[in-house]
Amino acid sequence: MRPADEVVDLVSALIRFDTTNTGDPATTAGEAECALWVAEQLREAGYETTYVESGAPGRGNVFARLPGADPNRGALLVHGHLDVVPAEAADWSVHPFSGAVVDDYVWGRGAIDMKNMVGMMIAVARHFKRERIVPPRDLVFAFVADEEAGGAYGCGWLVENRPDLFDGVTEAVGEVGGFSLTLPRADGSEARLYLIETAEKGMRWMRLTARARAGHGSFVHEDNAVTILAAAVGRLGRHRFPLVLTDTVGAFLSAVAEETGHAIDLESPDLDTAVAKLGPIGRIVGATLRDTANPTMLAAGYKANVIPATAEAVVDCRVLPGRTAAFEREVDEILGPDVEREWITELPSYETTFDGDLVDAMNSALLTVDPGSRIVPFMLSGGTDAKHFARLGIRCFGFTPLRLPPELDFAALFHGVDERVPVDSLIFGAEVLTEFLQNC
Numbered sequence: 001m002r003p004a005d006e007v008v009d010l011v012s013a014l015i016r017f018d019t020t021n022t023g024d025p026a027t028t029a030g031e032a033e034c035a036l037w038v039a040e041q042l043r044e045a046g047y048e049t050t051y052v053e054s055g056a057p058g059r060g061n062v063f064a065r066l067p068g069a070d071p072n073r074g075a076l077l078v079h080g081h082l083d084v085v086p087a088e089a090a091d092w093s094v095h096p097f098s099g100a101v102v103d104d105y106v107w108g109r110g111a112i113d114m115k116n117m118v119g120m121m122i123a124v125a126r127h128f129k130r131e132r133i134v135p136p137r138d139l140v141f142a143f144v145a146d147e148e149a150g151g152a153y154g155c156g157w158l159v160e161n162r163p164d165l166f167d168g169v170t171e172a173v174g175e176v177g178g179f180s181l182t183l184p185r186a187d188g189s190e191a192r193l194y195l196i197e198t199a200e201k202g203m204r205w206m207r208l209t210a211r212a213r214a215g216h217g218s219f220v221h222e223d224n225a226v227t228i229l230a231a232a233v234g235r236l237g238r239h240r241f242p243l244v245l246t247d248t249v250g251a252f253l254s255a256v257a258e259e260t261g262h263a264i265d266l267e268s269p270d271l272d273t274a275v276a277k278l279g280p281i282g283r284i285v286g287a288t289l290r291d292t293a294n295p296t297m298l299a300a301g302y303k304a305n306v307i308p309a310t311a312e313a314v315v316d317c318r319v320l321p322g323r324t325a326a327f328e329r330e331v332d333e334i335l336g337p338d339v340e341r342e343w344i345t346e347l348p349s350y351e352t353t354f355d356g357d358l359v360d361a362m363n364s365a366l367l368t369v370d371p372g373s374r375i376v377p378f379m380l381s382g383g384t385d386a387k388h389f390a391r392l393g394i395r396c397f398g399f400t401p402l403r404l405p406p407e408l409d410f411a412a413l414f415h416g417v418d419e420r421v422p423v424d425s426l427i428f429g430a431e432v433l434t435e436f437l438q439n440c
């Protein structure tokens, strides 16, 4: 059996495990059951597997290693997370945990993020073992918990407490990248680009606190914590951080211009408009042109006629590589002296170069299955487990190969209602991943 023959069934089966990550360890369930099932699929093909719970009962992870031809080369980590974000069944066309195959799509929570890749990984791993295929170097397959809540009960814990699981690993592939973007050329034909993730913005969640004098709501009271905080939050939320063209985003936009024949002026202060023209993908790329700070939570007060002594807000900040110090200075200037800030979550940015043997292997695998296409680097505005692996010195790429229908709004499917993946894309992905891992 080839990977393409079983990948659809595997992805459907994975979606039927409800591995909803609520963000609260007490109510998050399903990862262990799913992980043990993955281990069973691998053992059936002849693997020895390692099952680990990361930081709390039920946070299941599975590892399997396939020895390669050259033990002196660093190992390649191939990773996928088993947890998914919540889904409200009433909003969906099909049940989000059905894994139903309808209209040539596999439907369900995780179909794109990222049980698609997990299914491909299992299919390819089983194929290699059954056919006694020896990859050029060791492959470490990792199926992990808690990505959707930042990885404290997943890769964050594993990297801290079980670095032995990553022994000898020098590079890694996982989400979010390897998918196609079809763009019209000036001559009427179409260019198909495959976006390889080589960079991620940093994720920093900030708590703001204003402290002032409590008092009666009927008095003249100029020193009001709610007013002070609200004004600062308003200033920060409306602020536009400066345009900073990183190497990764610059390389992406140059490649787009070259392939489509539509010039993009990288020096233009209005680069946002050019990026918006890329269609839905412009939402991701647009968010990598500058730092962002979006207020997301507010809390103050306990009674309508009592002025509280404190008011609080939480702001979701996403910071470009190399911008941390400048970002903090800018934020402090906007906030002013009356509001305290503290970082409640800090995951650093990440950026690697778009070169080397592994990038060449991705390129040739894609060209074998989709001749005439082109790979380009891109930066993700969000974060993945790559941030944790990077702490071990591992060079990370987002490479989950999928050839997508040009009209599909791929970006909207992540955490979206009616998340689904085309059957053809899964089969394509399994073929590319097989080719890639045989020649990595």
Ligand SMILES: [Zn+2]
Residues within 6 Å of the ligand: 081, 113, 114, 147, 175
């Ligand atoms: Zn994901």
